[in-house]
Amino acid sequence: MDAVQLLAEISTELAIQREMLEQLADTPPHWSSYLPSFVSIASVAVAFVLGIKSMDASKRQLDLAQEQLRASNQLLEKELRATIIASGRREWIENLRKESSSYLGHIETLKTCFDQKSYKNGEHRKIISTITKSQLYIELMLNDKESDSISTIDSMHNIIKIMRDGPNKNTEDYKIQLEEITNNQRDFRNAIRSILKKEWERVKTLE
Template sequence: MKNIINTLVLLLFFISLNVLSANEIKEEQMEEKIEANNALKTKVSSLNRDVDLLSIKQQKLSDAIEKSRTVQTDINLTASSLVAYIEDAYTTEKPIPIKINQKTNWYIYLLPLITIITIIASTLLSLRTIKIKSHESISALKASNKNLVEINNKSISEEHDRTQKTIIANNRQEWINSLRDEITSFLAVVASTSPSQHLTQMNEAEKKNLWLHSYKIELLINPKEKDHVDLVDKIREEINNLINLKEETLISDIISISQKILKREWDRVRTFEKAS
């Protein structure tokens, strides 16, 4: 009797250690996920700040282009006024007859015209250069904004995938726990029933408890997987054995199938956790 008590104490001690280890591992995983989420938030904030800076630069560039257009308009107006003034001076004022005894110096007459043409050509060339550079700057800015948006969207998508995988893994773990608990409860009820005891001799609470666990297991399994269907068949067969007073028990078969199902589902949960 003392050996049995010592064995039970050691078993409880090992179970407590396993539970504590599982909780510590889960806490470490949660801390790692929280740190990853914080790092992602910091990266997204940095990207948003870069986008704001680029928007400010784009606005300054637009203001400079607008000022250049204003200067171009003023220059064009000045040049037009100057040309109009010269034309008006030649058409309205009467020429003063001057007798020149020396050869005409055409350079004096061509100099203002050459100056005007030079100013207009320089202005047009400058405006064209500004326009080309402005277009290149705007294109580069748009490309940079597009890259930042793509990086941001990719980061958000990856974080969404990791979160979704984590949620799926947690849900599958809860499902595994529920299935294991229901199978354990069902086997406990079956084991507590004597093979020679007829099912109708059980009290209403025991009957209800037996059928309750049986139906819960049927609702938890996947009818498209063969071993899940085999598990339900074994459970129904075990109930029929109790009803028909058969001494044959299928507890070992039910445990074997359950272990295979739970191990496979646990491997799937670990795969999701590694992927996230």
């Protein structure tokens, strides 16, 4: 029973008692004749007070339930966001791993034709074009403010510069070029491994 219903019952009960008093106005009744009326009014009043208290308790329970629901929704939203981010980072890691592997494979292919004859015939141009595209793709995936990314990008720039300049006619200089290519490949590989490891650790903290 809500407050409106209780007030309506009290008003009805008071109207009945008023009518009874008017009928008994000429013959003053004994005080005990009013007892049932007083008891009835008191009962309704008590019910009204209890109803108000019950409504207050219900409101507190409702507020508590709403607060718990908000907290649950916030937690669910946080977990969902973390899952989405983790999924995206895993895909990023896999793409970088595949592209880096492909890049190193192209470098090895170009090394097989890194000689005067092949460069004179233009056999290197298509491979260099493929390497350049792969290099650009990798660069766009990296954060050029992080040390490992900077090392990766520098290694690729060093390699492509040597490849574009072509093999030196001097034998000793040519050997130095091949050694520099190999050293930069090693630096590239180590930097990429470090990046992938760090990113995988980040993903695990989100799961």
